[in-house]
Amino acid sequence: MTALRLDGKLTRDEIFVDLTARVAALREQGITPGLGTVLVGDDPGSAAYVRGKHNDCAKVGIESIRRDLPADVSSDELDAVIDELNADPACTGYIVQLPLPKHLDENRALERVDPEKDADGLHPVNLGRLVLGATGALPCTPRGIVHLLRRYEVPIDGAHVVVIGRGVTVGRPMGLILTRRSENATVTLCHTGTRDLAAEVSRADIVIAAAGVPDLITADMVKPGAAVIDVGVSRTDAGLRGDVAADVAEVAGFLSPNPGGVGPLTRAFLLTNVVERAEPQL
Numbered sequence: 326m327t328a329l330r331l332d333g334k335l336t337r338d339e340i341f342v343d344l345t346a347r348v349a350a351l352r353e354q355g356i357t358p359g360l361g362t363v364l365v366g367d368d369p370g371s372a373a374y375v376r377g378k379h380n381d382c383a384k385v386g387i388e389s390i391r392r393d394l395p396a397d398v399s400s401d402e403l404d405a406v407i408d409e410l411n412a413d414p415a416c417t418g419y420i421v422q423l424p425l426p427k428h429l430d431e432n433r434a435l436e437r438v439d440p441e442k443d444a445d446g447l448h449p450v451n452l453g454r455l456v457l458g459a460t461g462a463l464p465c466t467p468r469g470i471v472h473l474l475r476r477y478e479v480p481i482d483g484a485h486v487v488v489i490g491r492g493v494t495v496g497r498p499m500g501l502i503l504t505r506r507s508e509n510a511t512v513t514l515c516h517t518g519t520r521d522l523a524a525e526v527s528r529a530d531i532v533i534a535a536a537g538v539p540d541l542i543t544a545d546m547v548k549p550g551a552a553v554i555d556v557g558v559s560r561t562d563a564g565l566r567g568d569v570a571a572d573v574a575e576v577a578g579f580l581s582p583n584p585g586g587v588g589p590l591t592r593a594f595l596l597t598n599v600v601e602r603a604e605p606q607l
């Protein structure tokens with residue numbers, strides 16, 4: 326068997342067609358959506374991700390606002406930039422690119438963002454809204470994963486999903502989203518304290534690997550026909566590696582590769598969050 330590839334770039338392009346029309350409608354009403362990014366330091370990976378987000382903005386007609394700060398920026402100076410974007414009407418949504426250098430407190434930065442401008446869906450108010458079942462910006466990567474599964478008609482309702490990783494950007498909110506009534510999945514959230522990862526994964530209809538450990542998920546662990554979503558990225562000497570070993574494609578029914586899977590959708594839902602924050606003004 327060879328798994329059906331869940332194509333993140335194709336799906337991203339479909340979303341961009343829809344977003345382009347919605348941005349045009351906003352502009353006709355005199356509303357100009359603008360995405361801001363706050364990038365601290367000169368990590369080449371982070372710089373490339375931020376560049377990708379602004380390239381995407383240009384494709385759909387969203388204005389770009391960039392704040393690039395030196396690696397040794399003080400906590401007070403970062404606060405001042407966040408306050409400035411909160412006050413800037415041209416910036417309708419923005420993100421503080423993670424990770425931040427060690428001397429800065431990520432939770433403090435995420436909390437300082439105006440929750441109504443939180444394009445990442447990672448502000449404590451928006452994560453709290455997710456827990457409460459209220460509406461707010463949703464975290465981009467988990468939202469992209471649900472969209473990709475639905476796009477390829479992978480059954481979610483009643484499925485047993487094993488998520489590997491409890492990070493704030495993927496694993497933790499993924500569990501919250503998949504257990505809503507609208508998704509209705511049963512979720513096992515695995516992490517470094519899980520005793521028998523192989524046993525957990527072998528029971529999954531859907532495996533979402535967001536651990537950041539190269540080749541963590543191997544073919545012998547996966548139930549034949551399962552959907553496997555590779556979210557992890559590690560920089561190794563052999564280049565960028567996902568969490569899912571190549572041989573999984575021979576066992577899985579569906580496979581979202583990395584790169585080319587959820588990464589482009591993370592960016593697409595970042596822009597979707599910006600457009601959605603602007604639309605209530607219509």
Ligand SMILES: Nc1nc(=O)c2c([nH]1)NC[C@@H]1CN(c3ccc(C(=O)N[C@@H](CCC(=O)O)C(=O)O)cc3)C=[N+]21
Nearest residue numbers: 374377420421422423424445584585586588589591592
């Ligand atoms: N505040 C914040 N929000 C984030 O959303 C955020 C972050 N910080 N820090 C880093 C991670 C990582 N991340 C990626 C987004 C897109 C690709 C992506 O598009 N990757 C392409 C390959 C690279 C490319 O083609 O440009 C792919 O998977 O096919 C990857 C990684 C967002 N992150």
